Amino acid sequence: MTSAATLSAGELAALLHFYADAGVDALLEPEAVDRFAEFEAMRASRQAAVRSAPRAETTASEAATPARNAGNRQPPAPRAAAAPPPAIPDDQAVAQARFAAESAGTLEELRSALTTFTGCNLKNSARSTVFASGEATSGLMVIGPMPNADDDREGLPFSGRAGQMLDRMLGAIGLSRETVLLTNILPWRPPGNRMPSQPEMDICRPFIERQIALAAPKSVLILGNFTARFFFGTGETIHALRGEWREISAGDRVLPALATLHPVDLMAAPINKRLAWTDLLAFKAGRGQPSA
Numbered sequence: 001m002t003s004a005a006t007l008s009a010g011e012l013a014a015l016l017h018f019y020a021d022a023g024v025d026a027l028l029e030p031e032a033v034d035r036f037a038e039f040e041a042m043r044a045s046r047q048a049a050v051r052s053a054p055r056a057e058t059t060a061s062e063a064a065t066p067a068r069n070a071g072n073r074q075p076p077a078p079r080a081a082a083a084p085p086p087a088i089p090d091d092q093a094v095a096q097a098r099f100a101a102e103s104a105g106t107l108e109e110l111r112s113a114l115t116t117f118t119g120c121n122l123k124n125s126a127r128s129t130v131f132a133s134g135e136a137t138s139g140l141m142v143i144g145p146m147p148n149a150d151d152d153r154e155g156l157p158f159s160g161r162a163g164q165m166l167d168r169m170l171g172a173i174g175l176s177r178e179t180v181l182l183t184n185i186l187p188w189r190p191p192g193n194r195m196p197s198q199p200e201m202d203i204c205r206p207f208i209e210r211q212i213a214l215a216a217p218k219s220v221l222i223l224g225n226f227t228a229r230f231f232f233g234t235g236e237t238i239h240a241l242r243g244e245w246r247e248i249s250a251g252d253r254v255l256p257a258l259a260t261l262h263p264v265d266l267m268a269a270p271i272n273k274r275l276a277w278t279d280l281l282a283f284k285a286g287r288g289q290p291s292a
Contacts, residue, residue, distance in 0.1 A: 090199040090202065090203070092119075093119035093120065093203045094199075094202050094203050094206070097120070097203045097204070097206045097207060100113040100114075100117055100206075100207075101113065101206035101207045101209070101210035102206070102210065104210060104214070105214075106214065107132065107136055107211065107215065110131075110207065110210055110211055110214060111129075113207075114129050114131060114207055115129050117207075119203060120188065120200060120203045121200070122186065122188035122189070122190055122196065122200055122204075125188075125189075125190075125191045126189045127152045128147070128151075128152050128154075128155035128189075129155075129187050129188060130152065130155060130156065130157055130184060130187050130188070130189070131183070132157065132181055132182060132183035132211060132215070133156050133157055133177070133181075133182050133183075134177055134178060134179070134180050134181045134182045135179055135180060135181060136181050136214075136215050138180050138181060138217075139216075139217050139218035139219070140175070140179070140181065140217055140218070140219060140220075140221070141180065141212065141217035141220045141221070142170075142182050142183070142221045142223065143183055143184065143185065143208070143212075143221070143222055143223065143227055143231075144157065144158065144183070144185070144223045144224060144262065145185055145186070145223070145224050145227045145230075145262070146184050146186035146188075146189060146190060146193075146196065146226075147184055147186065147189040148160065148189065149189065150162070151184075151189065157183055157184050158177065158182050158263075161267065162264050162267070163177075165263035165264075166182075166263045169263065169266075169276065169280060172277070172280060173280045173281065173284040181215050181217065183208070183211060184208075185201075185204060185205075185208050185226075185227060185230055186200070186201075186204050186208075187204065195226070201230065209249075209250040209251060210250075210251065212248075212250035212253070212255065213250045213251035213252075213253050216253065218255075218256075219255065219256045219258070219283070220248065220255055220256070220257040221257070221258055221259075221260065221283055222257050222258065222259040222260070223260060223261070223262045223263070224238060224262030225265075227259070227262075228241040228259040229241075231257060232248070232259070238259060238260075238261055238262075238265070239275075241259045242260050242261060242275065243258070243259070243260065243275070243279045243282060244258070244259075245257070245258050245282075245286065246258075246259070258279060258283050258286075260275075260276050260280065260283075261275060261276045
């Protein structure tokens with residue numbers, strides 16, 4: 001085998017030109033070299049250097065060569081979700097609600113108290129705090145169970161189709177939403193329109209009772225099964241509770257109240273409109289006349 005060491009400069013140049021013309025693009029070492037072993041040794045050396053170097057120096061090196069390290073960086077870990085506000089024990093939340101409600105001397109102050117109150121978890125998922133609307137001095141109050149999706153979106157009680165049905169119900173006896181005070185037991189929509197838990201109802205009770213006491217209506221129209229059970233303290237259905245004057249308490253006030261079907265009930269079963277019509281006529285004719 002010809003050795004490059006025995007060739008003159010001219011012979012070596014001629015030999016290289018010959019190899020190039022023949023298509024040779026790489027030269028072999030006299031002895032085989034394990035490039036894989038070389039790579040592993042180099043990688044081990046680099047890892048040892050990184051482990052032995054101070055963390056601050058490593059960080060500085062990475063910061064100095066962002067382009068070189070960009071391809072090797074792992075994507076940043078996702079941030080943990082914001083922690084929910086600390087939970088308040090139910091009994092403390094009820095006490096806070098009672099204090100906030102009793103501290104309000106007007107309906108507007110009560111609205112502000114509800115807006116700033118954070119003791120009920122329903123508020124965390126609701127879009128709006130839905131307070132009363134209409135005429136507070138009319139002497140007539142209409143109370144439903146809780147805001148629905150339309151109420152939550154608009155920030156007003158009895159919005160959407162249910163509100164349109166209520167408008168027709170009131171219009172049939174010469175009233176309108178502008179001439180009565182409309183409200184709900186709960187000021188916040190439960191997620192997915194689920195039924196509220198007992199602690200949630202207990203927390204919201206001081207606010208609706210204070211609202212009734214401040215409005216001081218002469219009579220109350222109660223809409224739906226949930227609302228009737230809430231005020232009358234019974235497990236009977238709306239069909240057993242409707243159409244009869246009863247008394248409800250709010251603070252130191254005792255008020256006459258008449259229950260009827262909720263507008264949603266009438267949309268689901270139009271045949272019940274005849275029952276609601278009878279109740280509305282009784283409400284119009286016998287306001288403030290609870291049964292003995």
